[in-house]
Amino acid sequence: MDNTIVATHESHAEEHHHHASLPQHRHHFETEEQQREAGTFGMWLFLLTEIMFFGGLFFAYLLYRNWYNPAFVAASNQLSIPLGTVNTAVLITSGFFMALAVWAAEVRKKGMLVLMLVLTTVFGLGFLGVKYFEYKEKWEKHHIPGANFDISEFVNPPLNPKTGKPTEEPLAPDMAQKTQVFFSLYFAMTGMHALHMIIGIGLLFWYTARAQRGDFSSGYVAPIENFALYWHFVDIVWIFLFPLLYLINRHPV
Amino acid sequence: MSATSSTIVSLPDQKTATLPKKNYINAEDGLMSWLTTGDHKRIAMLYLISITFFFLIGGIFAGLIRLELLTPQPDLVASDTYNKLFSMHGIVMVFLFLVPSVPATVGNFLIPIMIGAKDLAFPKINLLSWYLYLAGAGFILAAMILGGVDTGWTFTTPFSTHFSNTHVVTAGLGVFIAGFSSIFTGLNFIVTIHRMRAPGMTWFRMPLFVWSNYAASILMVLGTPVLAITLVLVVLERTIHIGVFDPTLGGDPLLFQHLFWFYSHPAVYIMILPGMGVISEVMSTFSRKRVFGYTAVAFSSVAIALFGFFVWAHHMFIMGVSNYSALVFSLLTMLVAVPSAIKVFNWAFTMQKGSITFETPMLYALAFIGLFTIGGLTGVFLGSLGMDIHLTETYFIVAHFHYVMVGGMLMAFLGGVHFWWPKMVGRMYPESLSKLSAVITFVGFNLTFMPQFILGYLGMPRRYHSYPAEYQVMNVLSTAGATVLGIGFLLPLIYLAWSLKYGAIAGNNPWQATGLEWQIQSPPLTENFVETPIVTQEAYDYEWLAHKTEQEVTTVG
Amino acid sequence: MSSQHHDPANVTNPEHAEHHIVGPKTYAIIFITLLTFTGITVAAAFVNLGILNPIVALAIASTKAVIVILFFMHVYYQSKLVKMTVAAGFFTFLILITMTLTDYISRAWGLW
Numbered sequence: 001m002d003n004t005i006v007a008t009h010e011s012h013a014e015e016h017h018h019h020a021s022l023p024q025h026r027h028h029f030e031t032e033e034q035q036r037e038a039g040t041f042g043m044w045l046f047l048l049t050e051i052m053f054f055g056g057l058f059f060a061y062l063l064y065r066n067w068y069n070p071a072f073v074a075a076s077n078q079l080s081i082p083l084g085t086v087n088t089a090v091l092i093t094s095g096f097f098m099a100l101a102v103w104a105a106e107v108r109k110k111g112m113l114v115l116m117l118v119l120t121t122v123f124g125l126g127f128l129g130v131k132y133f134e135y136k137e138k139w140e141k142h143h144i145p146g147a148n149f150d151i152s153e154f155v156n157p158p159l160n161p162k163t164g165k166p167t168e169e170p171l172a173p174d175m176a177q178k179t180q181v182f183f184s185l186y187f188a189m190t191g192m193h194a195l196h197m198i199i200g201i202g203l204l205f206w207y208t209a210r211a212q213r214g215d216f217s218s219g220y221v222a223p224i225e226n227f228a229l230y231w232h233f234v235d236i237v238w239i240f241l242f243p244l245l246y247l248i249n250r251h252p253v
Numbered sequence: 254m255s256a257t258s259s260t261i262v263s264l265p266d267q268k269t270a271t272l273p274k275k276n277y278i279n280a281e282d283g284l285m286s287w288l289t290t291g292d293h294k295r296i297a298m299l300y301l302i303s304i305t306f307f308f309l310i311g312g313i314f315a316g317l318i319r320l321e322l323l324t325p326q327p328d329l330v331a332s333d334t335y336n337k338l339f340s341m342h343g344i345v346m347v348f349l350f351l352v353p354s355v356p357a358t359v360g361n362f363l364i365p366i367m368i369g370a371k372d373l374a375f376p377k378i379n380l381l382s383w384y385l386y387l388a389g390a391g392f393i394l395a396a397m398i399l400g401g402v403d404t405g406w407t408f409t410t411p412f413s414t415h416f417s418n419t420h421v422v423t424a425g426l427g428v429f430i431a432g433f434s435s436i437f438t439g440l441n442f443i444v445t446i447h448r449m450r451a452p453g454m455t456w457f458r459m460p461l462f463v464w465s466n467y468a469a470s471i472l473m474v475l476g477t478p479v480l481a482i483t484l485v486l487v488v489l490e491r492t493i494h495i496g497v498f499d500p501t502l503g504g505d506p507l508l509f510q511h512l513f514w515f516y517s518h519p520a521v522y523i524m525i526l527p528g529m530g531v532i533s534e535v536m537s538t539f540s541r542k543r544v545f546g547y548t549a550v551a552f553s554s555v556a557i558a559l560f561g562f563f564v565w566a567h568h569m570f571i572m573g574v575s576n577y578s579a580l581v582f583s584l585l586t587m588l589v590a591v592p593s594a595i596k597v598f599n600w601a602f603t604m605q606k607g608s609i610t611f612e613t614p615m616l617y618a619l620a621f622i623g624l625f626t627i628g629g630l631t632g633v634f635l636g637s638l639g640m641d642i643h644l645t646e647t648y649f650i651v652a653h654f655h656y657v658m659v660g661g662m663l664m665a666f667l668g669g670v671h672f673w674w675p676k677m678v679g680r681m682y683p684e685s686l687s688k689l690s691a692v693i694t695f696v697g698f699n700l701t702f703m704p705q706f707i708l709g710y711l712g713m714p715r716r717y718h719s720y721p722a723e724y725q726v727m728n729v730l731s732t733a734g735a736t737v738l739g740i741g742f743l744l745p746l747i748y749l750a751w752s753l754k755y756g757a758i759a760g761n762n763p764w765q766a767t768g769l770e771w772q773i774q775s776p777p778l779t780e781n782f783v784e785t786p787i788v789t790q791e792a793y794d795y796e797w798l799a800h801k802t803e804q805e806v807t808t809v810g
Numbered sequence: 811m812s813s814q815h816h817d818p819a820n821v822t823n824p825e826h827a828e829h830h831i832v833g834p835k836t837y838a839i840i841f842i843t844l845l846t847f848t849g850i851t852v853a854a855a856f857v858n859l860g861i862l863n864p865i866v867a868l869a870i871a872s873t874k875a876v877i878v879i880l881f882f883m884h885v886y887y888q889s890k891l892v893k894m895t896v897a898a899g900f901f902t903f904l905i906l907i908t909m910t911l912t913d914y915i916s917r918a919w920g921l922w
Binding site: 037040041044045047048051052055056058059062063081085088089092093095096098099100102103106107228229232233235236239240242243244246247248249250251 | 857902
């Protein structure tokens, strides 16, 4: 006996806005609207997993910042505020360009879309470039946790030439060792963030190539839309990382 | 074969019945068509084969454990080896069997059909899920072959990060990858259930099986990533010594446990909720009655998922958490038992005044209700702080979780596989043999694990391979039971395989059940439905079914 | 009998989320706002606000995140389902943080 489900209604009424089916329409979806909504919803669910993934790191940070506050303050002051601020601005700008890319896809402007994707990529690479310099500096100052970690700068902070007073509150040796916890979390969190950016940039190269071919300027915008969600999410993670890592206590005592 | 009063099975005339000419199994030929499929039904069958394989491996480890525990002396294997045996048993059974068991097999197969859809929302991601499962399983197998892991499935620090010299990183990576398999399955289910229901299929007309899998999927999506980051941190700590869990570097080993159990407690609900969904379906069908209190059962599923997030530290009562937080978590644990109890209540009332028959799926469902209740109640004992301090890390815990996971979940899995077997393969399994197997499993299970409650209460610690001589009698009973249980699990493998070729042709609806899946051919077409169904009936609407069957008999002839 | 209209369960033609295209002007405003808040948070770090320093920093970061979510990620214009989903994600994150804190806050807080 074959399928006994029989449509009890007449062949379905025309859809209100009938448009030619996009070639990317997958046939287990009844309409493209359904497909697009499902895609966006699915991407948001994936971003929820990312929130929870980074969440564990944020808790570890919360705990140890409170347990070893003096060490975290001293270690945080080793990070460069100008570089961090510039990087934050760079990432926000790349997010701005990505948002414009989505708009360009929606209004079917291929040239604009490709330009925006390229700018997003360039600024994303710029961010990673700055991070490379920051990491390199940490390497040179022996502030990478492990056998070569050097706590001398925390135990005997350099003196301010004008006032003769130490630039930082000196730490006892065991608290100074805890600066390694800060740097471990710094590298883990910014490293995980950078990994997500590298994946994003890889995808950007691929999407830029496809956009240049015209894949996304004839109404099929879902990949650009959903990638933008991912890119903005990575931006949001940095929006939190920046003040938490760079701006713990910069005010004069 | 007409229905007699003692069975509801209704098969087509076997002399003329054949499998449908076109179905998802013969739609395309060749191994590659299976390995690159997007069809949720094919992927479900691929999963079924894979998880059965890993269940056998986990079972072998269990057998070795029970063999060692036959005698009080540590005479079968060395201590380190024993540690590896129970660790591998746990890792394989939890991550490679229990977590994917119902969702990835019958869930994958049935959820689109039950809601009237042609496939899941993201078929390619569904296939990716299976490959991630295999990749994760591959890493875990590799860890096993390279010498195993001895930290327990719980990877507790600082042993796992510092002192163990076994393949923690390999196993951890394996679990990490398998976790993504679970996440993508859950993600797929959530989007499908929200966005692909057929016209007329409102939330409250969906079968309760769908509700349970929906609740489990929420847990998969929100909980598993925390396990992922935890394992990443363990791997980093082990390889480059970042110190986040290391007390000598300023870390807190308890932080690991908080993050680990934040996932692993909801994980037990990920494991049991889909099984509860199976029970709802089976209870209704074999009582010929709608599930009592549909809304209560539906909301209970979601409540279990929600409350499941609030209780994880009850696994950590003796680990050094503060008394105050232990109190809070203990109180919340009492709360999480309530929705489960509501469900058991509702299943019992489904049976009341129903026409009950005892086909194999019903036997498994009845076993579930009894055994899950025992397991669940002992969970409440363990949730009370005072009792837990005495009972934790003893065999009482081992018995508790085996009652809920094996007596509960595995029975539900077997019940589900038997219930939907005719739909998935088009043929019936042999009923007498399956009934025998169910009874053997039930007897074997209780013989294995009931003595362990006693052992635990008397103080036998878990994860030890030697014990004082006075515990031997109970241990011997337990090992004897394990042998019987093993037979009970092997029999279905044999007769289900046999049924693929020689089983009776099932027809569309051998159980005369409601539900969209029973209104289509067995095995189904690749696209499930010839035309999108329009749903007007409520769930478990036996009057609608009777009316429809009547119509078919008079109009089709 | 057509069940195509006014059937809220019919998700083949969801009547929600008439597709809204967010334009460059909105994006530009959000962009400037984000940069401004970045400047504010850096400036605030140099002022001694005592216990309020981390609170102000997190409040500013949260505000930035919210406007990115609402406008760059279009959530302001999306269906209730998407809004609930975002809320559920942050809710679960907060459960992780707060309930784990119940342990740490009641033992050895700030002591090492």
